[in-house]
Amino acid sequence: MSGKVLMKGNEALAEAAVRAGCRFFFGYPITPQNEIPEYMSGRLPEVGGQFIQAESELAAINMVYGAGGAGARAMTSSSSPGVSLKQEGISYMAAAEVPGVIVNMVRGGPGLGGIQPAQSDYFQATRGGGHGDYRTIVFGPATVQEMVDVVGKAFELADKYRTPVVILGDGMLGQMMEPVVLPEPIDPASLPPKAWATTGTGGRRPPVVINSLYLDAAECEAMNRRLQAKYREICAREQMAEIAFPDSEYFVAAYGTTARICRMAIQEARARGHRVGLLRPVTLWPFPAEAFETVIGRAKGFLTVEMSLGQMVEDVRLVVAGRAPVSFYGRTGGVVPSSDEILIEIEKMVEGGGSM
Amino acid sequence: MRLAVIMAGFGGQGVMSMGQLLAYAGMFEGKEVTWLPSYGPEMRGGTANCTVIVSDEPVASPVETKPDACIIMNRPSLDRFEGAVVPGGLLVINTSLCDKPASRGDLRVVALPATDLAAELGDVRVANMVALGAFLAVEPVVQAASVVDALKKALPAHRQNLIPLNERALALGAETARAQLTA
Numbered sequence: 001m002s003g004k005v006l007m008k009g010n011e012a013l014a015e016a017a018v019r020a021g022c023r024f025f026f027g028y029p030i031t032p033q034n035e036i037p038e039y040m041s042g043r044l045p046e047v048g049g050q051f052i053q054a055e056s057e058l059a060a061i062n063m064v065y066g067a068g069g070a071g072a073r074a075m076t077s078s079s080s081p082g083v084s085l086k087q088e089g090i091s092y093m094a095a096a097e098v099p100g101v102i103v104n105m106v107r108g109g110p111g112l113g114g115i116q117p118a119q120s121d122y123f124q125a126t127r128g129g130g131h132g133d134y135r136t137i138v139f140g141p142a143t144v145q146e147m148v149d150v151v152g153k154a155f156e157l158a159d160k161y162r163t164p165v166v167i168l169g170d171g172m173l174g175q176m177m178e179p180v181v182l183p184e185p186i187d188p189a190s191l192p193p194k195a196w197a198t199t200g201t202g203g204r205r206p207p208v209v210i211n212s213l214y215l216d217a218a219e220c221e222a223m224n225r226r227l228q229a230k231y232r233e234i235c236a237r238e239q240m241a242e243i244a245f246p247d248s249e250y251f252v253a254a255y256g257t258t259a260r261i262c263r264m265a266i267q268e269a270r271a272r273g274h275r276v277g278l279l280r281p282v283t284l285w286p287f288p289a290e291a292f293e294t295v296i297g298r299a300k301g302f303l304t305v306e307m308s309l310g311q312m313v314e315d316v317r318l319v320v321a322g323r324a325p326v327s328f329y330g331r332t333g334g335v336v337p338s339s340d341e342i343l344i345e346i347e348k349m350v351e352g353g354g355s356m
Numbered sequence: 357m358r359l360a361v362i363m364a365g366f367g368g369q370g371v372m373s374m375g376q377l378l379a380y381a382g383m384f385e386g387k388e389v390t391w392l393p394s395y396g397p398e399m400r401g402g403t404a405n406c407t408v409i410v411s412d413e414p415v416a417s418p419v420e421t422k423p424d425a426c427i428i429m430n431r432p433s434l435d436r437f438e439g440a441v442v443p444g445g446l447l448v449i450n451t452s453l454c455d456k457p458a459s460r461g462d463l464r465v466v467a468l469p470a471t472d473l474a475a476e477l478g479d480v481r482v483a484n485m486v487a488l489g490a491f492l493a494v495e496p497v498v499q500a501a502s503v504v505d506a507l508k509k510a511l512p513a514h515r516q517n518l519i520p521l522n523e524r525a526l527a528l529g530a531e532t533a534r535a536q537l538t539a
Contacts, residue, residue: 006383178389257418260416260417261416
């Protein structure tokens with residue numbers, strides 16, 4: 001247990017961000033993620049960083065745009081209704097190719113919804129979310145440790161591809177405590193210089209401009225083609241998934257905390273003699289199509305389980321492309337599916353009830 | 357070994373910290389643990405509860421709808437959680453604030469006036485430790501000494517003076533539970 005500490009998901013995520021070199025946090029309060037800004041407000045001043053409670057979500061994301069544009073590692077966090085408000089800024093960051101990390105501790109929606117855990121922002125996160133032809137890299141961690149691990153990865157990829165990165169948690173993951181091993185801190189001064197950042201010319205070079213306005217349609221299209229080329233590279237290189245019991249005949253596809261409940265149901269199903277495995281996307285975009293391809297040859301069926309009424313299942317169907325039945329089970333609005341409910345759905349799938 | 361316990365009571369009874377101490381203690385002993393709180397409006401003054409799982413294997417789901425045990429600190433919590441406990445499971449009931457006995461006959465029950473016992477020790481705030489001590493006497497999923505270690509880590513320097521009181525509370529809860537079980 002050496003080096004393990006017991007931490008709340010939200011606090012572990014915040015500490016991991018500081019250790020990943022994040023020195024700027026801008027946010028506006030909303031349950032169930034308030035421990036992130038609370039932690040950052042105390043922690044960032046200790047490492048020479050800046051915490052600002054903005055006047056709104058819109059202000060907060062545009063502060064991330066500004067800090068990221070100046071080359072810093074910056075983050076904001078919120079929960080579903082607040083993340084909707086940030087979408088304009090995320091679209092601007094995608095177009096202007098400004099890195100930044102956006103955390104969404106998803107709660108029940110639509111509208112103000114509730115404060116209990118949900119996964120109903122999958123479409124918003126994986127399809128861009130704001131206006132325009134863009135994508136954000138999206139992580140869907142399942143444990144407090146994995147949340148810590150993907151924070152470092154999120155900042156790394158945000159810088160590497162100059163793109164906003166979203167971490168999609170949920171209220172449960174943010175509020176629960178688990179033992180974690182935190183990474184060694186990165187000194188932001190040790191990170192590679194960013195020639196594109198607006199750091200001041202010092203009179204030695206022409207100014208750099210960060211912009212998302214292209215009034216010439218051909219230039220705007222060229223910007224879009226550049227973004228799409230980058231997204232293709234991300235899809236080719238950055239897919240992450242876990243497959244438990246890869247030699248199974250049936251698979252449950254689920255991410256985040258739902259995948260943990262599915263794992264419990266799968267253990268019970270296997271104890272009853274069913275050959276069922278778990279296919280758990282860790283990156284939700286790029287969707288881990290390659291992991292599905294490794295099992296599709298022998299898969300007799302997939303069951304997608306989500307805390308939504310059917311969002312990721314569309315990506316599963318796109319990847320499976322009719323080669324096996326894909327069924328779906330979901331609870332929403334903050335209701336968490338029980339492992340017993342999932343077990344019933346697994347048995348339906350195994351007994352041949354899966355529908356295309 | 358895998359044990360899931362739900363702890364429930366009024367906000368302010370130390371239900372959340374009791375759960376955290378159990379989770380810390382499990383971690384100190386090298387076990388896998390999760391602590392999942394209710395975080396709805398109840399944490400602003402109504403009933404609060406948390407689920408702690410201590411296991412030899414990585415914990416799949418932190419949610420448990422059929423706990424092995426419940427520590428019930430008040431009457432509404434008995435009404436809410438008694439039906440959920442697995443047959444043969446354990447109920448620890450704080451009779452100081454729960455005037456109703458358990459209605460199921462298929463559970464092991466330890467009923468003790470945790471709040472009154474804590475008051476006798478000089479501080480009602482250690483009622484949670486009395487209840488936790490009783491629980492651990494029946495389900496020794498961690499050593500009581502590990503809970504004390506956890507408390508030493510969790511308490512700030514100016515509160516370390518409370519550790520002997522908490523140790524007495526754990527011991528008193530354990531003694532009371534053992535006396536009931538052998539009676």
